Amino acid sequence: AQSVTQLGSHVSVSEGALVLLRCNYSSSVPPYLFWYVQYPNQGLQLLLKYTSAATLVKGINGFEAEFKKSETSFHLTKPSAHMSDAAEYFCALGGFKTIFGAGTRLFVKA
């Protein structure tokens, strides 16, 4: 069965600190993986996607993610958090029926 697990429903970091949001997936076929961000009262916006071209994927706003097949992981990172990064982040497994993780809410402290 296909699934996405996001470890940690809430993550809190200080401004300027490293951001690490964890995502593990289960898929019987080579996966297409996405990270989306959702700001309050808004729809989801694509941060980045993995489509097998390169294992390290760079996205918008300084975010990147690394696909690790051996660990079935696709963790999202950003070297230095900014206050504007505070939002909900969703990892998703692509398909005709996209499967989303439960989300991780990122808090950024001044």
Added chain:
Amino acid sequence: GAGVSQSPRYKVAKRGQDVALRCDPISGHVSLFWYQQALGQGPEFLTYFQNEAQLDKSGLPSDRFFAERPEGSVSTLKIQRTQQEDSAVYLCASSLFTSSYNEQFFGPGTRLTVL
């Protein structure tokens, strides 16, 4: 407009009422998706269309839920005899093609509250 739009943004219904939620996808996008997002959860797939054809409706929770896209553009999600458990944000998304690697563009959602 350039993005996906949804209306209304907020809807309050009394239990038992019927509601209709509208989605205007990005012009030219072939695929359209509906998701239900409960409080504190990720979006869950409801149904999707390729042009006017509804290719998968396996995520619809009950036969009270019905979606249509008659001309391959605007879509409507209808919920009959609403129940409290239907309270959620309903998200619409569109994509240029139907494929596993295509980005979906999301609307702002309709927040439905059933009293």
